[in-house]
Amino acid sequence: MLLELGHSARRTRQEGSTLNDRIDPRITRTTQALERAIVELASERPVSQITVAELADRAGITRATFYNRYSTPLDLLVSVLYADLDRGHRLEAERAQEGRSAVELLRLTTAEVGDHVERFGPVYRRSLGDPSDSGVYEALVRHFRNYALTFMTHSNLPELPDASRNVIAQFMAHGFAGVIKAWLNDTSFTKDDMVDAAVACAPAWWAPGYLPGTP
Template sequence: MVDARILRTRAALHRAILELAAEKPLAEITVSEFTDRAGINRVTFYKHYAAPADALAAALEPELEVIRERFVADPDSLTAEPLEVFQHGVNDILDHVEAHRPIYLGSPASGGDGGPADVLSRLTVGTFKHYLERRALWEPALPDIDHDVVSAFYGHGLAAAILHWLQSGDPDREAFLRSMIVLVPDWWFPAAHTPQEGVDAVLAASA
């Protein structure tokens, strides 16, 4: 069981980094102003994180982990078609980035800087890799693919598309979701799902 004092300290750190990252780019946040905002000293900070970017990742990841579960659910437990589950999962990520809009807009990807864009990419790539590992257990068989390559392609692509959508200021969420749906390959879903019929049905419902 984690000590209550540790939980309180981490909660204070997470609140502080979310506030600061909404006010300025992550690269401009110093440890001193971070610890001042959190009400702790530098020694305590370094017991928990090596840099503000680590604290930001830890603050954002719990929300994204909840979203991950939607993508990797066992098809036998689903109450909706897998394509609809995929659509809802992407929609959940859109909710997340909109809820933290100043953070994602203020700290765009800069190549492994540990910022929110990197956190989002890690989530999507990791989620798709996990999904493909489980999908390989279901019929029909997957094509002969490298799971790491495919999950990186679709994961980074989805994260980049989401950030582009957010930065563009385009409010048409349905158009974004339709665009993502048509990019999903037919083999992505298990046999219980009829790919093209499912695509047509979801597109018709969101038109």
């Protein structure tokens, strides 16, 4: 029996190794080419004006390859933006273990979002500046809403309000997205101004990183 289990475990490891070996490096190159292409094009004009044909041409792939992965250029762009935002949240989780104060965590978290917006500044400005193109802004709101819901679900703070968490999450999401939009629309409004405004408007119970198992 132990011998059979040993053979089974080896087969499992071998199958996993074979699966990894089967991951064609061309898939990674295609993904990277698509991500570069959508960021370049969305920096030139709103994503609603980008066609799959020109996106595929810029990435050096076929339209069929694109549709095997995404439905629209907006889907691809949102996945790129979300991936970058998620990297910032991983930093937030690490900082939460360092014993920082709630206010400091909030400032650092908001500044990290500001860094993300600066990295993709032309993309956000093109999209937010076009009345017919609300996809990127709506994606930003969805991201903050999901973040707020996750925070409230797992937070161990007793100060959480006794009200609909879905409504609260929407309120918080539109507030954070709104302050970013105001920052992008006003050249005299700096990133520090954006961070100051977001921290000033955050409710007293909002303490990023203060989840179960953290100080």
